[in-house]
Amino acid sequence: MKVEVKHRKNKLGIVGWIGGGRFGAERYAYALHRLTGLGILAYFLLHIFVTGSRIGGRQSWESAMANFKTPLFKFGEFLVFLAFAYHALNGLRLIITELGFMLGKAQRPVFPYVTSVHRQRPLFIGLMIVAAIIIIFGGADFYFI
Amino acid sequence: MRESTLWFWHIIAGAVIFVFLGLHMFIMHLESILGFLGLGYGGDVTSAQSVFMRSQQGFYMVTYIVLLGAALYHGLYGFRNILFELSLSRTLEKIINWFFALGGLALFIYGTYVTVFIFFNPTAV
Ligand code: HEM
Ligand code: HEM
Ligand code: HEM
Numbered sequence: 001m002k003v004e005v006k007h008r009k010n011k012l013g014i015v016g017w018i019g020g021g022r023f024g025a026e027r028y029a030y031a032l033h034r035l036t037g038l039g040i041l042a043y044f045l046l047h048i049f050v051t052g053s054r055i056g057g058r059q060s061w062e063s064a065m066a067n068f069k070t071p072l073f074k075f076g077e078f079l080v081f082l083a084f085a086y087h088a089l090n091g092l093r094l095i096i097t098e099l100g101f102m103l104g105k106a107q108r109p110v111f112p113y114v115t116s117v118h119r120q121r122p123l124f125i126g127l128m129i130v131a132a133i134i135i136i137f138g139g140a141d142f143y144f145i
Numbered sequence: 146m147r148e149s150t151l152w153f154w155h156i157i158a159g160a161v162i163f164v165f166l167g168l169h170m171f172i173m174h175l176e177s178i179l180g181f182l183g184l185g186y187g188g189d190v191t192s193a194q195s196v197f198m199r200s201q202q203g204f205y206m207v208t209y210i211v212l213l214g215a216a217l218y219h220g221l222y223g224f225r226n227i228l229f230e231l232s233l234s235r236t237l238e239k240i241i242n243w244f245f246a247l248g249g250l251a252l253f254i255y256g257t258y259v260t261v262f263i264f265f266n267p268t269a270v
Contacts, residue, residue: 041220
């Protein structure tokens with residue numbers, strides 16, 4: 001059976017992606033997930049060509065790398081690392097919850113309400129702590145060691 | 146293909162990238178820490194010496210091809226989803242589907258060619 005997907009007008013547009021209103025932290029986590037996903041994608045598409053220069057041998061690799069030895073590029077690379085640490089750990093949470101794990105059992109909504117968003121929150125916080133630790137180690141490695 | 150199937154592969158690709166990009170990032174960025182643990186190569190990881198040493202190892206060739214494919218699918222599918230949220234016309238959606246599918250395939254072939262060529266032609270580089 002062919003299912004026609006109904007299209008509705010997206011009224012909020014890009015503003016709807018960024019602003020989370022008074023929804024929980026997860027709503028902002030989503031905006032950041034989207035931003036980091038697009039950032040890594042942009043880097044990655046260029047990365048395929050830059051690392052592809054190694055097919056031309058050492059010289060071609062070294063001349064490609066010579067363009068990236070500035071502090072600005074180093075900082076850019078660090079941003080990619082930050083985006084990766086966040087996107088990877090938050091993505092892990094999304095995979096776990098979207099497959100239905102760690103959301104608890106369905107139950108009657110009796111006051112005080114506990115929704116699945118609340119139930120996954122310890123996972124969210126825990127994984128963000130892991131991301132922070134990775135970022136600290138990465139930052140130390142980038143700039144101090 | 147059904148949207149839910151495409152989405153399922155997006156999620157699976159995410160898990161695959163988690164492993165292989167995690168490895169790639171640790172090797173490329175935590176080199177001092179790895180070196181400290183006795184696992185690193187020492188020295189600059191993006192130096193020609195270090196790069197071509199890795200390029201001649203089957204392990205890197207295979208993991209790069211896996212990462213290349215998974216990241217292209219995951220990233221382009223994700224981007225496509227974001228674009229589709231903007232209430233595009235059917236025609237534009239079709240154009241995007243073809244453009245991303247063919248573009249992704251072309252990049253995959255190019256990247257695979259690079260890693261495989263270098264692996265089998267160590268003297269050429
Ligand atoms: C036009 C028809 C109906 C409408 C618009 C409607 C709408 C709703 C809404 C808005 C809720 C609250 C959901 C929530 O916030 O959790 C609800 C709950 C519920 N509805 Fe309906 N409903 C309809 C028909 C039915 C029928 C026919 C049944 C049973 C045979 C039913 C059984 C229930 C039950 C048991 C709940 C409570 C679920 C729970 O929260 O534990 N509903 N319904
Ligand atoms: C490190 C491992 C990664 C994991 C675990 C991961 C996981 C995820 C998950 C679970 C989603 C959301 C899917 C959904 O809610 O339906 C997602 C979205 C996305 N990811 Fe990744 N991802 C990873 C790496 C990457 C990489 C390397 C790229 C870029 C090449 C990327 C680009 C994107 C984009 C563009 C989106 C769409 C964002 C949106 O719709 O708001 N991700 N990722
Ligand atoms: C900013 C951090 C990064 C650095 C410093 C880096 C460095 C490198 C280097 C030096 C190579 C060449 C091969 C080698 O030396 O072994 C390479 C290849 C590769 N990298 Fe990265 N990388 C980074 C981020 C990423 C990200 C975010 C992705 C995925 C989304 C990625 C995916 C790949 C792939 C697929 C290849 C193989 C390319 C091919 O097939 O020719 N890298 N990377």
